[in-house]
Amino acid sequence: MSLRFAVLSLLDIEPGSGYDLKRRFERSVHHFWSASHQQMYRELHKLHGEGLLDCVEEIQDGRPDKKVYSLTAAGRGALEAWVAKPAAAQKIRDPFLIQVFAGHHLPPAQMRAELQRHLSEHRDKLATYEAQNARFYRRPAEQQQKLWISHQPLLLGIETEKTWIRWAEQLLARLDAEIADRDTAG
Amino acid sequence: MSLRFAVLSLLDIEPGSGYDLKRRFERSVHHFWSASHQQMYRELHKLHGEGLLDCVEEIQDGRPDKKVYSLTAAGRGALEAWVAKPAAAQKIRDPFLIQVFAGHHLPPAQMRAELQRHLSEHRDKLATYEAQNARFYRRPAEQQQKLWISHQPLLLGIETEKTWIRWAEQLLARLDAEIADRDTAG
DNA sequence: TTACACATGTAAAAGGTTACATGATTCG
DNA sequence: CGAATCATGTAACCTTTTACATGTGTAA
Numbered sequence: 393m394s395l396r397f398a399v400l401s402l403l404d405i406e407p408g409s410g411y412d413l414k415r416r417f418e419r420s421v422h423h424f425w426s427a428s429h430q431q432m433y434r435e436l437h438k439l440h441g442e443g444l445l446d447c448v449e450e451i452q453d454g455r456p457d458k459k460v461y462s463l464t465a466a467g468r469g470a471l472e473a474w475v476a477k478p479a480a481a482q483k484i485r486d487p488f489l490i491q492v493f494a495g496h497h498l499p500p501a502q503m504r505a506e507l508q509r510h511l512s513e514h515r516d517k518l519a520t521y522e523a524q525n526a527r528f529y530r531r532p533a534e535q536q537q538k539l540w541i542s543h544q545p546l547l548l549g550i551e552t553e554k555t556w557i558r559w560a561e562q563l564l565a566r567l568d569a570e571i572a573d574r575d576t577a578g
Numbered sequence: 579m580s581l582r583f584a585v586l587s588l589l590d591i592e593p594g595s596g597y598d599l600k601r602r603f604e605r606s607v608h609h610f611w612s613a614s615h616q617q618m619y620r621e622l623h624k625l626h627g628e629g630l631l632d633c634v635e636e637i638q639d640g641r642p643d644k645k646v647y648s649l650t651a652a653g654r655g656a657l658e659a660w661v662a663k664p665a666a667a668q669k670i671r672d673p674f675l676i677q678v679f680a681g682h683h684l685p686p687a688q689m690r691a692e693l694q695r696h697l698s699e700h701r702d703k704l705a706t707y708e709a710q711n712a713r714f715y716r717r718p719a720e721q722q723q724k725l726w727i728s729h730q731p732l733l734l735g736i737e738t739e740k741t742w743i744r745w746a747e748q749l750l751a752r753l754d755a756e757i758a759d760r761d762t763a764g
Numbered sequence: 765t766t767a768c769a770c771a772t773g774t775a776a777a778a779g780g781t782t783a784c785a786t787g788a789t790t791c792g
Numbered sequence: 793c794g795a796a797t798c799a800t801g802t803a804a805c806c807t808t809t810t811a812c813a814t815g816t817g818t819a820a
Contacts (some may be wrong), residue, residue, distance in 0.1 A: 394673040395779080396655070401680040411799050422674035431780065431803065454789065456799040457606070475683045478692065481699060484809095486668035487580040488608035489734070492586040495727035499663045506664065530580045539688070540752075541681035548745045555741045566726075575703040578614060581807080597771050617808070619773060642816065669780095684779040 394479075397433050400463060400471040403445065405542075407462035410436050419431045423521060423549030436461055450466055492563075499576065505569045511560045518553040521546060580665075585621050586649060586657040589631065591728075593648035595623050609707060609735030622647055630656055635676045678749075684762065690753045697746045702738040707732060 402408070402416055405446065410432040417427055427435075436459075439445045444467035448460050463471070488510055495503050528543055536543075588594070588602055596618040601611055613621075622645075627633040630653035634646050647658070673695055681689050714722065714729055722729075 393778085394671065394676055397680070398676050401676060404680070405643045409799075410801090421676075421679065424670055424672045426642070426669050426671065428781070429708050429802085430782090430798090452798090455797095456788065458799060471680060472683050475677055475680050476688065478695065479677045481696070482670070482672040483612055484610055484668070484672065485612065486610045487665040488668065489731040490580055490584045490587060490607075491661055491665045491729050493607065493610070493728050494583070494657060494661050495730075498726070500620065502662065509664065510667070538682070544678050544749055545675040548742070551741045551745055552738060555737045556734070559670075559730075559737055564732055570702070574644075579806090595771075596773090597769095614809070615771090616773080616810090623773095638770090641769090644771060 394425070395427055395431060396435055396439060397471060397474050398427070399432070399439065400444065400467055400474075402535065403461055403558045404463055404468065404471060407460050409458040409460055411458065420524070421545070423517075423552075424545050440469070441520075443467075498568050498572045504564065504571065507560055507564055507567065511557065511564070514553055514556050514560065518557065521553060525550060580611070581613055581617060581655060582621055582625060584613070584662050585618070585625065585632065586653055586660075590649050590654065590657060591648055593646050595636075595644040595646055597644065605732075606710070609703075609738075610731050624651070630687075686753050686756045691755065693746055693750055693753065697743065697750070700739055700742050700746065704736065704743065707736045707739060711736060723760065 397419075398421060399413060402413060402421070408416065411431060413432045413436075414427070414429040417425065417432075436445065436447075440447050440461065444464060445461045446464050448462075449457060450460050451457050488506075491498075491506065492503075498506075525546055528539075528546070531539075584603075584607060585599065588599060594602065596615060596735060599618045599622075599623070601610065603618075614714070622631065622633075626647065628635050631647045634648075635643055636646050637643050673690075677684075677692065678689075683702040684692075699736050711732055714725075714732070717725075
């Protein structure tokens with residue numbers, strides 16, 4: 393149910409094709425929603441079928457033609473109605489944390505390596521989000537004012553990544569102590 | 579794929595029925611995984627069918643009988659093999675943040691009410707996690723030492739909730755300023 | 765006597781992932 | 793010459809949610 397409103401929200405800001413949308417998901421809303429291109433295309437067809445989107449075929453040269461979708465009045469209505477309704481809480485499902493939970497089955501050195509890998513991914517993520525944030529603050533003041541609330545999820549994304557990184561760094565230190573202990577004991 | 583290993587991890591600590599498992603998910607791993615009872619029963623049947631779980635019917639009086647599942651040697655092997663493999667990164671999908679992202683469609687006062695509702699849910703969650711954390715530190719020292727790594731996801735859960743609450747409080751303050759501005763201007 | 769906790773399931777629908785399929789252009 | 797980007801799609805599969813279904817014991 394939520395995917396369609398993520399799509400409508402993005403097309404409400406600016407019309408685009410399935411391909412555009414997929415990239416915009418990755419670039420701008422990836423910290424709170426993700427979807428594959430197949431999901432986009434399916435959702436766009438459905439929304440178009442229900443009269444919530446208009447579709448204009450745009451001929452490009454040097455590139456494949458694309459279908460540019462934009463909200464109809466009904467689409468805007470549906471989005472506004474949805475925004476006013478209470479949203480469900482996030483459901484967290486993190487495979488890596490299951491792994492940590494069952495971590496006693498793994499030698500500390502191997503656990504450490506896995507953690508290190510995830511840590512560097514999270515650092516990359518944080519850097520991406522901070523670049524996005526910087527881009528926002530380079531926009532004209534009136535745009536910043538107009539879009540301030542849309543910008544809030546990114547701020548949460550940044551803080552969440554920082555929290556993750558702090559947690560992982562502490563865990564890493566503890567694993568190192570564990571490994572050192574083993575070496576001394578063995 | 580991950581649900582089955584969450585189930586195996588829990589049954590590895592202590593055998594139990596589908597019903598038990600559902601409650602243990604809610605009580606002990608809810609900060610990184612959730613599943614309904616239907617998912618449990620289906621997964622238990624599958625795991626049993628694949629020879630990864632043993633099943634013993636336990637007759638109870640005053641209560642319906644229950645099927646108690648425990649890991650077989652193959653089950654333990656599968657869990658160990660899985661733990662050693664790299665885990666996929668978490669995919670975040672938070673409906674409320676879509677709502678915030680499209681928040682300009684909503685009057686600030688209404689946005690504020692929604693945020694307040696989510697905020698109090700997150701405060702409850704944090705209280706639950708902190709109670710769980712306190713319970714952990716009341717266990718005997720040897721158990722704390724043995725289970726320390728399984729306890730780490732909870733620490734992340736606590737920090738993540740605190741981060742969320744801080745973010746929401748700042749947003750709340752900003753919305754209040756916005757509402758005050760409107761009142762003064764109107 | 766009503767509601768909640770215990771206990772286990774089936775079935776259908778919705779949502780999401782993975783693999784396959786095509787074909788042009790651009791960059792190294 | 794090979795890889796990446798642009799652009800759209802089908803099909804099969806897996807996972808998750810929601811609704812339905814049943815029945816006992818206990819506490820307010």
